[in-house]
Amino acid sequence: MARYQVGIRTQSKILEATRELLAEGGLDAATLKAICERAGVQAGSFYNIFPSKEQAVMQVAGEAIQAVDPDPELSGTETLNDLVDAYIRFVVEQPDLARVYLQVAVTVGNDDSVTRRFLRHHVRRVERFAQAMLRESLVATQAEAVTKAEVLLGALDGLAFRWVLDRSFDFTKHARYAVAQCGR
Amino acid sequence: MARYQVGIRTQSKILEATRELLAEGGLDAATLKAICERAGVQAGSFYNIFPSKEQAVMQVAGEAIQAVDPDPELSGTETLNDLVDAYIRFVVEQPDLARVYLQVAVTVGNDDSVTRRFLRHHVRRVERFAQAMLRESLVATQAEAVTKAEVLLGALDGLAFRWVLDRSFDFTKHARYAVAQCGR
DNA sequence: CGACTTTTTGAGTATACACTCCATTTTGGA
DNA sequence: TCCAAAATGGAGTGTATACTCAAAAAGTCG
Numbered sequence: 001m002a003r004y005q006v007g008i009r010t011q012s013k014i015l016e017a018t019r020e021l022l023a024e025g026g027l028d029a030a031t032l033k034a035i036c037e038r039a040g041v042q043a044g045s046f047y048n049i050f051p052s053k054e055q056a057v058m059q060v061a062g063e064a065i066q067a068v069d070p071d072p073e074l075s076g077t078e079t080l081n082d083l084v085d086a087y088i089r090f091v092v093e094q095p096d097l098a099r100v101y102l103q104v105a106v107t108v109g110n111d112d113s114v115t116r117r118f119l120r121h122h123v124r125r126v127e128r129f130a131q132a133m134l135r136e137s138l139v140a141t142q143a144e145a146v147t148k149a150e151v152l153l154g155a156l157d158g159l160a161f162r163w164v165l166d167r168s169f170d171f172t173k174h175a176r177y178a179v180a181q182c183g184r
Numbered sequence: 185m186a187r188y189q190v191g192i193r194t195q196s197k198i199l200e201a202t203r204e205l206l207a208e209g210g211l212d213a214a215t216l217k218a219i220c221e222r223a224g225v226q227a228g229s230f231y232n233i234f235p236s237k238e239q240a241v242m243q244v245a246g247e248a249i250q251a252v253d254p255d256p257e258l259s260g261t262e263t264l265n266d267l268v269d270a271y272i273r274f275v276v277e278q279p280d281l282a283r284v285y286l287q288v289a290v291t292v293g294n295d296d297s298v299t300r301r302f303l304r305h306h307v308r309r310v311e312r313f314a315q316a317m318l319r320e321s322l323v324a325t326q327a328e329a330v331t332k333a334e335v336l337l338g339a340l341d342g343l344a345f346r347w348v349l350d351r352s353f354d355f356t357k358h359a360r361y362a363v364a365q366c367g368r
Numbered sequence: 369c370g371a372c373t374t375t376t377t378g379a380g381t382a383t384a385c386a387c388t389c390c391a392t393t394t395t396g397g398a
Numbered sequence: 399t400c401c402a403a404a405a406t407g408g409a410g411t412g413t414a415t416a417c418t419c420a421a422a423a424a425g426t427c428g
């Protein structure tokens with residue numbers, strides 16, 4: 001772990017390089033060599049700070065998963081539109097992290113700890129969407145709210161992934177259309 | 185290429201092993217060693233039939249992409265429900281191929297020929313969905329039909345991927361809910 | 369400054385990968 | 399039955415990967 005100033009700076013450079021590479025080409029692109037080259041660092045320095053490559057990847061993936069959620073403080077008051085807007089803003093304003101979020105969920109082998117973390121986070125997200133739907137009376141029962149929330153989030157993730165594959169795809173427009181369809 | 189009977193059988197065994205491995209763990213799991221072991225074959229035999237591992241993977245991925253579509257003959261007469269039912273049947277009845285379809289689209293590096301093929305196929309699929317929506321007057325204009333179709337297919341793919349990550353997820357129920365939401 | 373710790377370098381290791389080569393066996397038509 | 403072509407087994411090749419190590423350099427703080 002980093003203790004000196006210079007070590008902390010190196011840690012940041014490594015995490016930044018890892019984030020960029022994950023965003024650009026998923027796990028396959030984030031080799032140790034590529035990370036070290038982009039960070040301007042040698043393998044020995046990397047392993048002075050991180051115990052393994054996986055640790056660095058996990059940290060970046062964790063940031064991405066966190067960043068998908070808008071301030072958890074507001075949970076319990078926001079509207080469905082607020083939540084969808086927050087997701088759109090996340091994708092538009094932090095495309096690198098957004099790409100990491102999708103690439104990692106998808107690239108990493110199943111039954112992996114990252115996959116489990118992703119799923120755990122997903123169900124919490126569904127809960128939050130479902131609560132907002134209930135508050136706005138878009139739906140009668142708790143169970144239907146959860147189903148509707150799963151479908152909406154499935155659509156948002158599906159559309160975001162579509163955008164990862166084809167960057168000219170207009171994610172914002174389609175995401176707005178998806179939520180508008182819920183509101184009736 | 186296989187010319188003798190025994191060679192053709194070997195080819196089938198290799199393709200079957202590749203399909204299973206891709207379904208189970210994506211590209212990472214489909215190593216040459218794993219494929220050969222499962223097929224009960226040595227590397228030399230593999231390369232007597234396929235010029236590269238990529239060729240075998242491409243062939244299986246191609247099958248999966250084809251299999252997503254119901255009979256192209258019917259194109260032009262089927263309803264939106266027919267199309268969604270066909271996708272649900274594909275996922276439920278051929279889960280291996282369905283998993284390959286999603287894993288491959290997602291695992292393979294971007295700008296890859298498989299990704300391009302996947303996207304080309306996707307826009308054709310969107311067209312078909314959009315036409316069905318127009319026929320049923322679910323939508324006023326061609327442009328809105330395409331948008332609505334992209335959202336519905338995004339949701340279906342997103343939900344199917346959710347099921348890949350968590351096999352206990354009820355894909356059929358959510359897919360039906362998604363299409364019901366379109367029909368109003 | 370001086371002593372101690374952290375950081376860096378860069379060559380080196382072990383392993384897994386796709387793929388090759390060729391002697392040997394099997395196939396199937398004449 | 400014979401034989402050329404095809405298929406097979408299995409050791410071997412080159413390369414990329416994650417990771418290690420020890421010596422040297424640089425940072426921290428009394």
